[in-house]
Amino acid sequence: MKTLRIGKLKLKNPLVLAPMVDVTDLPYRLLCRRAGAGLAFTEMVYIDAALHENAKTKNMMKTCREDSPLGLQITGDRIEEFERFVSREELWKDYDLIDLNCGCPSLRVARKSGAGSFLMNEPEKIGHVIRILKKTGKPVTVKVRLGFDKNNVLEVARIVELAGADALTVHARLATGGGRVRADWDWFSKIKEVVKIPVIGNGDIVDGASTKEVLKICDGAMIARAAIGDPLIFSRVRDYLETGKEGEVDFKKNLELFKEYISLQREYFGDGVDLSKVKYVGGRFLKKMKGAVRMREEFHKLKRLKDVEEFVESFK
Ligand SMILES: Cc1cc2nc3c(=O)[nH]c(=O)nc-3n(C[C@H](O)[C@H](O)[C@H](O)COP(=O)(O)O)c2cc1C
Numbered sequence: 001m002k003t004l005r006i007g008k009l010k011l012k013n014p015l016v017l018a019p020m021v022d023v024t025d026l027p028y029r030l031l032c033r034r035a036g037a038g039l040a041f042t043e044m045v046y047i048d049a050a051l052h053e054n055a056k057t058k059n060m061m062k063t064c065r066e067d068s069p070l071g072l073q074i075t076g077d078r079i080e081e082f083e084r085f086v087s088r089e090e091l092w093k094d095y096d097l098i099d100l101n102c103g104c105p106s107l108r109v110a111r112k113s114g115a116g117s118f119l120m121n122e123p124e125k126i127g128h129v130i131r132i133l134k135k136t137g138k139p140v141t142v143k144v145r146l147g148f149d150k151n152n153v154l155e156v157a158r159i160v161e162l163a164g165a166d167a168l169t170v171h172a173r174l175a176t177g178g179g180r181v182r183a184d185w186d187w188f189s190k191i192k193e194v195v196k197i198p199v200i201g202n203g204d205i206v207d208g209a210s211t212k213e214v215l216k217i218c219d220g221a222m223i224a225r226a227a228i229g230d231p232l233i234f235s236r237v238r239d240y241l242e243t244g245k246e247g248e249v250d251f252k253k254n255l256e257l258f259k260e261y262i263s264l265q266r267e268y269f270g271d272g273v274d275l276s277k278v279k280y281v282g283g284r285f286l287k288k289m290k291g292a293v294r295m296r297e298e299f300h301k302l303k304r305l306k307d308v309e310e311f312v313e314s315f316k
Pocket residue numbers: 018019020021022023042043044073101103104143171202203204205222223224225226
């Protein structure tokens with residue numbers, strides 16, 4: 001299997017768990033790592049929320065020794081906030097790298113605050129932010145789309161490299177294109193022609209075959225939606241890359257992981273657990289289990305973490 005290096009980091013494999021708000025918290029990352037993911041990212045954190053250290057953001061930034069290598073993903077639009085962030089070492093010292101989100105399409109993030117994918121409209125600002133983040137001495141990566149509403153990914157890729165970033169992740173869609181449009185992987189090779197830093201491909205990678213296809217061009221493959229409720233996708237993909245054979249979805253193991261997920265939520269967040277998040281991710285675990293329609297209906301009615309714990313304990 002290919003190895004992926006990002007600055008001074010050498011990853012055990014090129015399989016990357018994508019940053020996903022409401023999914024990739026510490027418990028979920030641990031499950032995906034145990035299944036074989038070589039790198040993971042936090043959920044996207046607003047830089048102003050990180051600076052104010054509110055309780056929700058602190059939970060999003062929570063990590064532990066086993067949770068490595070880990071990228072802290074941040075976004076924002078005010079240069080002065082990035083400077084303040086860098087000056088506060090306690091905010092970034094626990095992470096292996098810092099990732100700048102230039103891909104979030106949410107209207108609130110992009111249009112109102114000028115952060116996320118809106119940064120694609122301001123390539124020079126992306127370069128400026130990278131140069132600031134590099135002052136931490138950590139590897140810096142950037143996650144982009146093909147553009148905001150028009151494709152300018154080659155221009156952005158050049159600027160990202162010139163500013164000193166250590167890798168570039170490309171979600172191969174425009175921000176305004178909507179999730180249903182197929183990711184356009186042709187752009188991966190065009191990007192590889194203009195930059196030398198590692199390129200991590202993202203968008204519509206769902207199994208061993210699609211991962212292999214992307215890794216023919218890119219240095220890493222990032223999986224998002226296909227990993228929700230199915231952390232074992234990483235072990236199946238790894239097996240496929242090593243042997244050419246991909247196992248079936250293992251419902252029994254998935255059930256064990258679902259239980260493990262709930263118990264990790266209790267361990268790390270206790271009574272501060274975000275139940276709507278647990279129910280979203282839990283519902284996805286159940287969705288990927290055969291014949292679980294009724295179980296899912298019951299599950300969504302639960303009101304407390306304790307009810308969720310009893311629910312998973314009753315599984316046979
Ligand atoms: C529930 C959800 C939350 C997401 N949150 C983030 C995020 O916090 N940061 C980010 O860069 N992308 C985020 N994304 C986008 C994914 O990281 C990824 O780029 C996108 O889903 C395409 O990959 P896929 O086709 O493998 O799903 C999110 C996607 C989903 C489905």
